[in-house]
Amino acid sequence: NAGVMQNPRHLVRRRGQEARLRCSPMKGHSHVYWYRQLPEEGLKFMVYLQKENIIDESGMPKERFSAEFPKEGPSILRIQQVVRGDSAAYFCASSPNQVSSYEQYFGPGTRLTVT
């Protein structure tokens, strides 16, 4: 019974490059959430997706960031033209459905370092 999987675990990008972070939810979960965590901070909500739909992207920067959760395959968080301030841990969580959206199970995170 695999949990939430994220890859890569660590990602180093130079300024201006693109970063792609992947998240495979738990089996049977159709809701995915992305969070960002800065050092010494809590998790900040970025985006909430269901299959092929963005439900809430109110926490995502308007530029350079995008997310998708296609019908097949993992959810992708994409950061274009990365800057040093994008360096953070990015966590994905999944839940079975919206009713139990508080039952979010987190992946191990992707630690993005922008040099």
Next chain:
Amino acid sequence: GQQLNQSPQSMFIQEGEDVSMNCTSSSIFNTWLWYKQDPGEGPVLLIALYKAGELTSNGRLTAQFGITRKDSFLNISASIPSDVGIYFCAGQGKNRDDKIIFGKGTRLHILP
């Protein structure tokens, strides 16, 4: 927007001591959650609280949903070395669409 204040920011205790941390909100939550995060890992849900006044235990952990619905606390009894980590409170508002808001965490250190 909704904000959570979690305290203390960090704690240094001796093994075997009891620990208490709390979280307060500027607005009402319908659900309070407590997570633990180990270094290099994602948060793991410890306890979920759904009703004001509810007191729930999970082993040596006990959490309560405050009567005002604006606060919650977590107690850990008889701490052991593996309790080290960051404890986050989180809350969700009254609407199902409300996103979960996280506190900044309490860092628990256990002195040898």
